[in-house]
Structure formats: C-alpha cells, structure tokens
Amino acid sequence: MKKFDIFKKGLFAENPIFVLLLGLCSSLAITTSLTNAIGMGMAVICVLLMSNFIISLLRKIIPNEIRIPVFIVIIATLVKCVQMIMNAYTPELYESLGVFIPLIVVNCIILGRAESFASKNGVLDSILDALGMGLGYTLAVVIISFFRELIGTGGLSLYNPFDASQVIFQVSFFSDYAISLFTQPAGAFMTLGTILAFIQFLKVRKANKAKKAEVK
Amino acid sequence: MELVSLFVGLTFVNNVVLSKFYAICPLLGVSKKPKNALNMGYAVTFVIFLASIITYLLYYYVLTPLEITYLDLITFILVIASLVQFVEMFLKKTSPEIYKSMGVYLPLITTNCAVLGVALDNISAGYTLIEAMVAGLAVPIGFTIVIYVFATIRERLDIASVPESFKGTPIALITAGIMACAIAGIAGLV
Numbered sequence: 227m228k229k230f231d232i233f234k235k236g237l238f239a240e241n242p243i244f245v246l247l248l249g250l251c252s253s254l255a256i257t258t259s260l261t262n263a264i265g266m267g268m269a270v271i272c273v274l275l276m277s278n279f280i281i282s283l284l285r286k287i288i289p290n291e292i293r294i295p296v297f298i299v300i301i302a303t304l305v306k307c308v309q310m311i312m313n314a315y316t317p318e319l320y321e322s323l324g325v326f327i328p329l330i331v332v333n334c335i336i337l338g339r340a341e342s343f344a345s346k347n348g349v350l351d352s353i354l355d356a357l358g359m360g361l362g363y364t365l366a367v368v369i370i371s372f373f374r375e376l377i378g379t380g381g382l383s384l385y386n387p388f389d390a391s392q393v394i395f396q397v398s399f400f401s402d403y404a405i406s407l408f409t410q411p412a413g414a415f416m417t418l419g420t421i422l423a424f425i426q427f428l429k430v431r432k433a434n435k436a437k438k439a440e441v442k
Numbered sequence: 443m444e445l446v447s448l449f450v451g452l453t454f455v456n457n458v459v460l461s462k463f464y465a466i467c468p469l470l471g472v473s474k475k476p477k478n479a480l481n482m483g484y485a486v487t488f489v490i491f492l493a494s495i496i497t498y499l500l501y502y503y504v505l506t507p508l509e510i511t512y513l514d515l516i517t518f519i520l521v522i523a524s525l526v527q528f529v530e531m532f533l534k535k536t537s538p539e540i541y542k543s544m545g546v547y548l549p550l551i552t553t554n555c556a557v558l559g560v561a562l563d564n565i566s567a568g569y570t571l572i573e574a575m576v577a578g579l580a581v582p583i584g585f586t587i588v589i590y591v592f593a594t595i596r597e598r599l600d601i602a603s604v605p606e607s608f609k610g611t612p613i614a615l616i617t618a619g620i621m622a623c624a625i626a627g628i629a630g631l632v
C-alpha cells in the first residue's frame with residue numbers, strides 16, 4: 227500500500243505544477259493545444275522515468291559534492307535522446323514544441339525529483355515516484371490546455387502525434403465567440419492564476435470546515 | 443540600426459519572460475523585494491551575457507568542425523553551471539549580504555530557462571556573433587525590467603485587500619497576465 231502512496235502523491239497532494247509550482251515555464255508555454263500538452267507530458271514522463279531510474283542506481287557512486295553537475299549531465303543526455311527521437315518520429319509535434327523540448331533539461335521537476343527523491347531512495351520507489359510526478363505534470367498541463375484551447379478557439383481537437391494529418395477528434399462549440407487572448411501568453415498566466423485560485427479556495431473551505439467541526 | 447531594433451525587440455516586444463515564459467520560477471520566487479529583484483537581475487545579466495558568447499563560440503568553432511553538434515545541450519549546460527558557480531563564489535567573497543539575501547535562488551540560475559533558452563535561440567535563429575552578444579544583453583535587461591516592475595507591484599499587493607482565494611501566487615500570476623497584455627500592446631506599435 228505504501229508503494230501506491232508514493233505513486234499517488236505526485237498526482238494530487240504534491241502535484242508538481244498546481245501545488246509545488248515547479249516547471250511553470252514549459253507548462254505555460256506549450257498549453258496552447260491539447261495535442262501539444264499531451265506530447266510534452268509524454269516527453270517529460272520519459273525523461274523523468276529514465277533520470278530517476280539511472281540516478282537511483284548510481285546514488286551510492288556519485289560523490290555528494292558534485293552531485294548536481296552529475297545529475298544535470300545525465301538529464302541533458304536523456305533530453306537530447308528524447309529530442310532526437312521526437313525529431314525523427316513526431317516531426318510536427320517537434321516543430322510546434324520547439325525550444326521547449328531541449329528546455330526540459332532545466333525543468334525544475336526533473337532536477338528536483340533527482341535531488342529530493344531518486345538520490346535517497348531505491349530503484350523501484352524512484353520509478354513509482356517518477357511515474358506519479360510525470361502523470362501529475364501531464365494531468366496539470368492537460369487541464370490548463372483544455373481551458374485555453376476551449377476558450378481561445380471555441381473548440382477542442384486532438385491529433386495523432388505520430389501523424390498530424392490523422393485527426394482523433396475535433397469539435398467546435400462557439401468558435402464565433404472565441405477569446406483569442408487565451409491562446410496568447412497573457413491568457414496562459416490568467417488561466418493558471420485562476421486554476422490556482424480555485425485550488426486555494428477548496429483548501430480554505432476545507433480548513434474552515436475542519437475548524438467549525440472542532441468548535442462543535 | 444538592425445542591431446538597435448533587435449535590442450529593442452528582445453527587451454520589450456518579445457520580452458522573454460512575458461512572451462516566451464522563460465524564467466517564471468525566479469519571477470515568482472525572488473520578486474518579493476525590489477532590491478533583491480535588482481540584484482537577481484544583475485547576476486542573471488552577467489551570466490547570460492557571458493554564456494551567450496561562450497556557447498556561441500563553442501558551437502561554431504568546436505562542435506561544428508568536429509561534427510558533434512548533438513552534444514550541444516550537454517556542453518551548454520556545463521558552461522552555464524560553471525559560470526553560475528563562478529558568480530556564486532564571487533558574490534560570497536565580495537558581498538556576503540547579497541549572497542545571503544538571494545539564498546537558494548542563486549544556484550538556481552543554472553536551471554533558469556532564460557540562460558539556456560537564449561543560448562539555444564542564438565543558434566537556431568542563426569545570429570552572427572555580434573547579434574548573439576546583443577541578444578545576450580537585451581534579454582537579461584528585459585528580464586531585469588520585468589522582475590523589478592513585478593516586485594514593486596507585488597509590494598503594493600501585500601497591503602491591498604485581495605480575496606482570500608487569490609492571495610499569494612494566483613494574484614501574482616494574474617498580475618503577470620496583465621503585464622503580458624501591456625507588452626503585447628507594444629508589439630502592435632512597432
């Protein structure tokens with residue numbers, strides 16, 4: 227049961243974007259469409275999974291003083307591999323994510339998990355942690371891009387990442403009344419701000435309820 | 443003349459923080475006191491300027507002739523990490539106060555997207571060395587302006603009455619959104 231908790235905490239209680247506020251740069255930039263968000267989520271899961279795996283294997287060999295440079299070199303190598311694979315197999319996605327694929331290197335989630343989890347825990351735990359955190363990241367960017375694409379273009383669409391001409395689904399609800407601001411940078415900040423406010427609202431309400439129950 | 447328009451473009455119109463989302467972490471983390479924000483800006487300016495020159499030279503005079511350009515990410519991140527280490531040692535010796543007030547955000551310049559982002563953009567945009575130097579100066583100046591203005595706004599937000607749900611990060615993000623609107627407005631003028 228404890229193993230499942232390691233996996234679950236990344237999804238909700240310690241969601242990297244909504245709670246820990248890590249890796250905001252990429253999560254704001256690539257959430258213009260659902261396809262981009264899912265593609266980026268997959269790339270982050272791959273890198274995080276492999277980096278946590280390798281670092282937890284090497285955790286007793288890496289000297290403590292130079293651990294950060296070692297982590298960064300490992301992560302940079304993995305990101306370069308993912309970047310080259312995406313360039314070969316998902317060219318359209320590679321094009322639209324652009325510089326944000328190499329920038330996974332400096333995504334705080336990856337280095338943060340390496341430093342605070344994989345360098346202290348066993349291989350299996352680290353893999354579970356990476357899966358939870360990676361899926362938590364994907365969940366968060368999908369939620370943000372859902373609102374941005376819906377409000378910004380008035381519809382939702384999803385393409386096959388391996389072949390952009392293949393449409394999985396495409397619906398349009400109110401494209402005449404789309405607010406294009408939401409596909410622009412300003413909209414990204416406001417969407418994330420509003421979502422965070424909603425989460426804070428839920429937390430405050432929960433705390434208030436607990437207080438009331440105590441008084442009774 | 444082209445260099446001037448490149449400079450103005452990168453500082454204001456295509457401001458990296460508000461239009462490309464580089465460096466959001468320090469924006470939300472450090473920008474609680476205007477003075478800290480300025481110090482952060484100086485440190486980042488130094489790192490980005492040097493990093494953009496060194497990575498440019500390494501890419502075109504070492505990696506390209508040897509045909510190992512696929513090592514670009516690893517090379518760049520090592521250059522950046524050592525530059526940040528250098529700034530950290532320098533500040534520790536010369537002004538321990540600034541060093542203390544910046545805390546964990548100083549080593550985190552390594553993972554500041556703006557530094558690696560500028561280095562990669564310089565290569566992918568095909569700039570010359572002079573243009574890369576201008577970009578390496580314009581981007582961090584734009585960052586410093588935004589982070590300083592943002593810090594002063596946040597100082598006033600602290601005493602404003604904000605709805606409880608929006609306190610802290612949510613209102614900061616909304617503020618950044620409004621600033622991004624303003625920057626997008628400048629883009630219409632040029």
